[in-house]
């Protein structure tokens with residue numbers, strides 16, 4: 074079995090759902106963002122990253138996403154929306170939203186997903202916790218969605234696709250669930 078630092082980080086990374094209040098250091102944030110910018114992309118870097126580190130704004134986004142969740146047909150999301158204790162950002166001090174230019178000839182979902190994964194792996198590699206967060210994107214699907222885009226300075230023509238939170242982990246270790254068997258077919 075080959076083992077190196079990159080493979081170790083990939084296997085070690087887990088979604089972290091409990092964070093310290095302390096903000097991440099600027100140089101750590103910059104390292105994570107740079108890793109995002111180096112992701113593979115079909116749209117010639119037609120993405121945009123929005124870094125939110127304002128606690129009041131993060132709290133408002135959490136509430137807006139939960140309000141939208143309350144109206145959904147999906148029971149699991151509705152329950153989370155109605156759960157007063159649930160914070161969809163898990164108290165993390167930094168949220169990065171990855172948006173893609175809607176006017177590129179190729180769909181930007183894959184580019185933005187690749188960038189988001191790079192953010193998570195880079196975070197793990199420098200000891201930060203991270204979690205890919207779909208839930209907060211619900212804020213953009215509320216009637217106030219376009220106001221949110223404006224307030225968050227998402228460039229015109231860009232669609233927010235994915236997001237990730239970053240911060241210092243409250244607990245050091247998280248169990249890695251076993252990988253499911255039989256997910257690979259070899260044709261040689």
Ligand SMILES: Cc1cc2nc3c(=O)[nH]c(=O)nc-3n(C[C@H](O)[C@H](O)[C@H](O)COP(=O)(O)O)c2cc1C
Nearest residue numbers: 086087088089090161204205206207208209235247
């Ligand atoms: C597209 C996408 C959206 C996700 N959205 C959320 C989310 O809103 N909240 C959350 O806690 N985790 C979210 N996750 C994290 C997954 O729950 C997590 O990756 C999965 O359970 C595997 O666990 P691991 O990341 O620890 O390996 C999301 C992951 C992906 C890929």
